[in-house]
Amino acid sequence: MRISAADAAGTGGAPTSLGSNLENVRQHNLSTVLSLVHANGAMSRAQLTRATGLNRSTVADLSAELVGLGLAVESEPVGSQIGRPSPVVEPSRGSVVISVNPDLDAVEIGVIGLGGDVQRRVTYRTTRIPSALEVVNVVSAVVAGMRDDLESAGRIVGVGLAVPGIVRTSDGLVVDAPHLGWVGEPLSTLIGDALGLPVFAANDAQVGASAQWVFGAGRNSAHMAYLYGGASGIGGGLVAEGRLITGTSGFAGQIGHMLVDSAGSRCDCGAIGCLEAQVTRRDLLEAAGVVAGDPVGLEAALRTRLAAGDTRLTALIDRQIRLLGVALKNIVNLLNPGVIVLGGFLGVLLDVAATALPDRVAALAIRGPREDVMIRRADLGADLLHVGAAELVFRELLRDPAGYVAALRPGGRAVG
Ligand SMILES: [Zn+2]
Numbered sequence: 001m002r003i004s005a006a007d008a009a010g011t012g013g014a015p016t017s018l019g020s021n022l023e024n025v026r027q028h029n030l031s032t033v034l035s036l037v038h039a040n041g042a043m044s045r046a047q048l049t050r051a052t053g054l055n056r057s058t059v060a061d062l063s064a065e066l067v068g069l070g071l072a073v074e075s076e077p078v079g080s081q082i083g084r085p086s087p088v089v090e091p092s093r094g095s096v097v098i099s100v101n102p103d104l105d106a107v108e109i110g111v112i113g114l115g116g117d118v119q120r121r122v123t124y125r126t127t128r129i130p131s132a133l134e135v136v137n138v139v140s141a142v143v144a145g146m147r148d149d150l151e152s153a154g155r156i157v158g159v160g161l162a163v164p165g166i167v168r169t170s171d172g173l174v175v176d177a178p179h180l181g182w183v184g185e186p187l188s189t190l191i192g193d194a195l196g197l198p199v200f201a202a203n204d205a206q207v208g209a210s211a212q213w214v215f216g217a218g219r220n221s222a223h224m225a226y227l228y229g230g231a232s233g234i235g236g237g238l239v240a241e242g243r244l245i246t247g248t249s250g251f252a253g254q255i256g257h258m259l260v261d262s263a264g265s266r267c268d269c270g271a272i273g274c275l276e277a278q279v280t281r282r283d284l285l286e287a288a289g290v291v292a293g294d295p296v297g298l299e300a301a302l303r304t305r306l307a308a309g310d311t312r313l314t315a316l317i318d319r320q321i322r323l324l325g326v327a328l329k330n331i332v333n334l335l336n337p338g339v340i341v342l343g344g345f346l347g348v349l350l351d352v353a354a355t356a357l358p359d360r361v362a363a364l365a366i367r368g369p370r371e372d373v374m375i376r377r378a379d380l381g382a383d384l385l386h387v388g389a390a391e392l393v394f395r396e397l398l399r400d401p402a403g404y405v406a407a408l409r410p411g412g413r414a415v416g
Contacts, residue, residue, distance in 0.1 A: 026062075027400050029054060033062045033089070034071055035398045038114050039214060042090035044077060063089045069405050070154055071095055071114065071397075091115040094154020095397075099389035100139055100191070101162040101204065104129050104179060107138045110386035111150065112160075114394060116215040118383045120146070132174070132185035140194045157397055157408065159191055160389030161201035162208075164232065169250030172201035178268070179232050198408075200392035202246075204228075204385060206253055208378070209237020210244055210395075211388030212341045217376040221338040225331045226378070227255055229346035233268075233276035240335055260326040275327045279320045281345040287313045299348045306352065321353050325360030332365040332373050343378030350377055 091114030165177025172188025209226035236255030256276035264273030
C-alpha cells in the first residue's frame with residue numbers, strides 16, 4: 001500500500017477556512033479509502049481503519065458514501081469470526097471505463113471496472129489500418145450496443161485510450177502515430193463528443209507502465225521503469241516518487257531512443273545507435289526461424305535452438321543483452337528504481353538468457369542503485385493495455401470520487 005496514514009489524515013494541507021479545509025480532508029479521505037480497495041481488492045473496514053489511521057466511525061461513514069456514489073459495495077464477512085465481524089468493502093462492478101486501443105489491423109475495446117476488473121474485451125478487426133474517424137465510428141457503434149446494459153447495472157465513468165504514438169496529455173491530441181499514419185489527430189475530442197463522456201489518452205507504453213505499476217509486476221514499487229519491445233520498436237514508461245513521469249507535454253519515457261551504441265545503425269528517428277534500432281524483435285525472430293511474433297511462440301523457438309547449440313543465435317542474444325544492459329544501466333543510475341519490468345520480446349530475452357541481463361546491469365551500474373533493482377518480466381497478458389487505459393480515467397476519479405461523479409453528464413446518474 002502506497003498511501004500513508006499521514007496522507008490519509010490530510011495533514012499538510014494548505015491553510016484555508018475551516019469549512020473548506022474539512023471538505024478537503026473528507027475528499028482526501030474518500031480518495032484514500034477508494035484507492036486502497038482499488039489497488040488491493042476487498043478489504044474489511046477493520047483493515048481500512050488500520051491502513052488509514054482514521055477512526056472506525058469515519059471509515060464507516062466514508063465507506064457508506066462510496067456505496068452511495070455507486071463506487072463500492074459493502075458485505076458481511078463470510079465464515080465465523082471472533083468478536084464483532086467487520087464488514088467487507090470492495091470496488092463496485094457497476095462503475096466502468098471503456099478502454100480503447102487502436103492497432104494496425106484492429107480496434108480493441110474493453111469494459112473495465114475498478115480494481116482492474118476486466119469485464120469484457122471486444123476485438124473489432126479492420127481490413128486496413130484504421131483512420132482516426134474510423135476508430136471513432138467503431139467505438140461509437142460498440143459502445144451503443146453495450147450502453148443500456150452497462151447503464152442499467154451502473155454507469156460508464158469515462159473512456160481511456162492507449163495509442164501507439166506520441167500523445168499530448170493536456171487534450172489527448174495524437175501528435176504523431178507513425179505506424180497508424182496519423183499526425184495531429186484529435187481522437188480524444190472526437191470520441192468525447194460522440195459519446196458525451198470524459199476521455200483520457202496516453203502513449204501505449206506509458207499505459208502499459210501504469211498497469212504494471214498498479215496491478216502487475218511493478219506493483220507497490222514507488223520507483224519503477226517499464227520497457228516494452230514489440231514489432232515497431234521499444235517504448236517505455238517511468239514511475240518515480242509514486243507517480244508516472246509524463247514530462248512537460250506527456251512525451252517522457254522514450255527509452256527506445258536512448259543511445260546504446262555510437263557505432264550502431266541509424267534509427268527511424270534519424271539518430272545513430274538508438275536502443276530500438278540495435279535491439280530488434282525482427283533480428284530475434286529471424287534467428288529463431290519464426291514468422292509470427294507472439295512472445296510464447298518466440299520463447300519456445302529460441303529455447304529449442306539454444307538447446308541445439310545454435311551459435312549464431314547465442315551471439316545475437318549476447319549482443320542484445322549487452323546493448324539492452326547499457327540502457328538499463330542508465331535507467332538504474334538515473335532513477336534508482338526498485339523494479340525494472342520488461343514486456344514483449346524484451347521479457348523473452350530476459351528469461352532465455354538466464355541471469356545474463358541482471359549480471360550485465362550489476363556490472364555496469366554504480367554501487368548503490370545496482371543493489372536496489374530487480375529486473376522482472378511483465379505480466380497481465382492481453383489485459384495489459386485495457387487495465388492501463390482504464391487507469392487513466394480511474395486516476396482522475398480516485399483523486400476526487402464525489403466531485404468526479406457529480407461532474408459526469410446528467411445521464412450518468414448516481415447508483416444506490
Ligand atoms: Zn531513435
